[in-house]
Amino acid sequence: xxxxxxxxxxxxxxxxxxxxxxxxxxxxxxxxxxxxxxxxxxxxxxxxxxxxxxxxxxxxxxxxxxxxxxxxxxxxxxxxxxxxxxxxxxxxxxxxxxxxxxxxxxxxxxxxxxxxxxxxxxxxxxxxxxxxxxxxxxxxxxxxxxxxxxxxxxxxxxxxxxxxxxxxxxxxxxxxxxxxxxxxxxxxxxxxxxxxxxxxxxxxxxxxxxxxxxxxxxxxxxxxxxxxxxxxxxxxxxxxxxxxxxxxxxxxxxxxxxxxxxxxxxxxxxxxxxxxxxxxxxxxxxxxxxxxxxxxxxxxxxxxxxxxxxxxxxxxxxxxxxxxxxxxxxxxxxxxxxxxxxxxxxxxxxxxxxxxxxxxxxxxxxxxxxxxxxxxxxxxxxxxxxxxxxxxxxxxxxxxxxxxxxxxxxxxxxxxxxxxxxxxxxxxxxxxxxxx
Numbered sequence: 346x347x348x349x350x351x352x353x354x355x356x357x358x359x360x361x362x363x364x365x366x367x368x369x370x371x372x373x374x375x376x377x378x379x380x381x382x383x384x385x386x387x388x389x390x391x392x393x394x395x396x397x398x399x400x401x402x403x404x405x406x407x408x409x410x411x412x413x414x415x416x417x418x419x420x421x422x423x424x425x426x427x428x429x430x431x432x433x434x435x436x437x438x439x440x441x442x443x444x445x446x447x448x449x450x451x452x453x454x455x456x457x458x459x460x461x462x463x464x465x466x467x468x469x470x471x472x473x474x475x476x477x478x479x480x481x482x483x484x485x486x487x488x489x490x491x492x493x494x495x496x497x498x499x500x501x502x503x504x505x506x507x508x509x510x511x512x513x514x515x516x517x518x519x520x521x522x523x524x525x526x527x528x529x530x531x532x533x534x535x536x537x538x539x540x541x542x543x544x545x546x547x548x549x550x551x552x553x554x555x556x557x558x559x560x561x562x563x564x565x566x567x568x569x570x571x572x573x574x575x576x577x578x579x580x581x582x583x584x585x586x587x588x589x590x591x592x593x594x595x596x597x598x599x600x601x602x603x604x605x606x607x608x609x610x611x612x613x614x615x616x617x618x619x620x621x622x623x624x625x626x627x628x629x630x631x632x633x634x635x636x637x638x639x640x641x642x643x644x645x646x647x648x649x650x651x652x653x654x655x656x657x658x659x660x661x662x663x664x665x666x667x668x669x670x671x672x673x674x675x676x677x678x679x680x681x682x683x684x685x686x687x688x689x690x691x692x693x694x695x696x697x698x699x700x701x702x703x704x705x706x707x708x709x710x711x712x713x714x715x716x717x718x719x720x721x722x723x724x725x726x727x728x729x730x731x732x733x734x735x736x737x738x739x740x741x742x743x744x745x746x747x748x749x750x751x752x753x754x755x756x757x758x759x760x761x762x763x764x765x766x767x768x769x770x771x772x773x774x775x776x777x778x779x780x781x
Contacts, residue, residue, distance in 0.1 A: 362594045364620035367538030369416045369433070369602070369613040416602060416613045416665065416754065420568050420583075421536040422549065423507030428539065429500050429565040433616050435600070435641050435764065436664035436751075438576035439519060440535065440583055441550030442566035444528055445503040448493035449553070492555040500565045502531075502551055509534050509545075517550045519577050526566075528553040535583050537618050542593060544586045550577075570598070570665075570764070574639040584618065588766050593619030596767035600665055601625040602758045603778060604722060621774075626761035629772040631715045636660060638769050641762075645750050647711035648676065651683045656711075659749035663762050663771060667753030670724070674740040680708060684721075686736035695736035701725060708738075710756070717773060723755045 418433045422442065429442045493499055504510040513530035528551050535547035552566065573581050581589070588596040599622040602614040615625060633643045637660075645661035647654065655676055672680075677695075681688065684705045686695035697705070705721040724737040737755040763772035 362591050362619065363540075363542050364594050365537060365540040365542045365618050366622070367418050367433070367540065367616045367618065369418050369615060417564055418568070418616060419538045421534075421539060421543075422502060423504070423533050424509040425506075426534075426536060426539075427500070427502055427506070429502070430563065431566050431568040432564055432666050433570060433600075434567050434664075434666035435570045435762075436662065436666045437519075437567060437569035438571040438573065438582045438639075439517070439550055439567070439569045439578075439580060440547070441517070441519070441526055441528070441552050443493050443499050443501045443555055444551035444553055445501045445505075446553050447499070447501055447528070447555060448491040492557060492560040494560075497560045499555075504531060504533070504551070507533055511546075513548055515578060517577050519550075526550070526552045526555050526559075530578065530580070537583070537587075538616070540618075542587065542618055544583055544590065544592065547583050547586055548580045549583075567666075571640050572638045572766075574637075585766060587618070595620050597621070597763055597765045599626060599774075600757055600762045600764070601776060602665070602754055604758055621763060622761060625777050626763075626774040627777060629763055629774045630717075630760075631713055632763075632765065632768070632770045632772040633713045635769045635771065640664070640748065641764060641771050642748055643712065643771060645710060645712055645752075648672075648680070648709065649711075650680050650708045651706045653679045653683045655679070661712075661750035661752055662748045663752050663757065665754070665757060665762075667751050669726075669737045669739045669753050670755055671739050671741045671751040671753070673749055677738045677740050680738055681736055684708070684724075684736065686738075694739060696733045697725060697736050699725065699727065699732060699734040702734075710752075712773070715773075717756075717760055719756060719759050723758045726755075 416433070417430050419428050420431050420440065420442075421428050431440075431442070493501060504512075511532040513532050515530045516528070517530055518525060518527040530548055531551050532546055532548050534543055534545055535549065536543040550566075569576065569582050570584055571582065573579060573585055576582055584593075584598060587593050597620065599617040599620070600614070601617070601622050615622060621629075636642050636644055640662040641664075642660055642662045645659045647656040647658075649655070657676075659673075671677075678688070681695045684697065685701055686697040688695050702721045702725045705725065707718040707720055708724060710717045710719070726735040726737050728735050737753075741749065741751070758778075759776060760773040761776055763774060765772065
């Protein structure tokens with residue numbers, strides 16, 4: 346290649362690189378929806394049963410079964426584009442959406458059902474256990490929850506309608522504590538959230554089976570934003586591909602999440618691909634090097650609140666796909682006591698008075714040389730009750746695997762997260778909404 350052509354190629358690539366903002370929507374997590382229906386205690390018991398009876402060695406993404414999604418964005422796939430509502434998830438690394446064939450044939454799934462499932466009313470049983478656990482009658486097999494049924498309003502990808510689609514030939518399966526997504530891989534154009542920032546040849550999952558758990562979620566699939574090391578089938582994640590092909594101006598993306606409230610919001614925050622979000626975020630306080638470029642994982646030195654201070658040092662991850670903050674049971678219990686929260690066993694969660702939002706102390710994380718204060722407005726979560734709210738810290742039921750702390754949405758609402766792919770580091774910037 347001569348020097349003039351090389352210069353032209355570099356200039357063209359630079360002109361195509363962009364910074365784009367993808368708006369998010371917010372909805373109350375499934376946990377709060379089930380609480381409102383009085384079904385959460387049964388669901389919580391069943392979920393614990395599933396975790397204890399599963400074999401960790403067979404799970405490909407352990408942390409994901411703790412997720413309780415609240416923030417959603419979109420992704421476009423194919424030519425012309427087909428749009429899907431997805432979790433923009435920094436705690437996983439694969440893009441998958443339902444295929445047009447999803448649900449056409451029910452897989453033979455092993456029964457892993459708690460005895461109490463048979464005691465529920467049919468509708469409650471299906472919500473909590475999945476219909477495969479709700480009848481011993483083989484003739485009832487046709488009634489198994491089909492997440493891709495039209496009544497669940499999932500968008501499905503039709504490869505026959507895309508002129509740029511290419512078959513991949515490889516199967517995929519992502520296992521969860523309460524089900525799975527499985528199908529086959531395809532390859533096509535993928536664009537972030539209706540923007541012109543696109544990967545021309547992205548491998549993604551086309552699910553032919555999606556766990557009944559997802560039937561209750563208002564999403565089609567998941568867009569993983571972690572690293573290739575975490576990806577099923579070693580697929581290069583879309584944003585990593587965008588960086589590798591110089592599609593974005595900088596090898597970073599910024600996450601800004603708005604405060605949640607008692608109602609669903611059409612605007613829940615912004616993902617900024619290829620740059621900093623100076624509109625919604627202050628200057629970065631500090632960057633922390635990743636201890637593992639799989640999740641967005643780093644060292645958490647200490648945590649303190651009021652009279653409680655613990656400096657054990659742990660591995661932690663920042664995770665947009667987790668609506669709470671998870672940590673070791675003993676430490677979470679001490680923090681809860683310090684802020685005035687009480688554990689309610691049947692819900693597997695802590696609760697405190699909603700009006701404590703004006704009097705409760707900050708919870709302070711020490712990361713690197715900096716302290717990060719989480720205000721009560723971000724850790725006291727409304728669930729529709731005007732008197733009692735949920736305390737956003739929850740016990741880590743990780744069965745001994747994975748990081749000790751998962752810093753989910755309450756932490757990210759307080760501090761915008763700047764994900765630096767090339768630098769293998771994560772930065773924290775105060776959210777400007779605190780000053781509004």
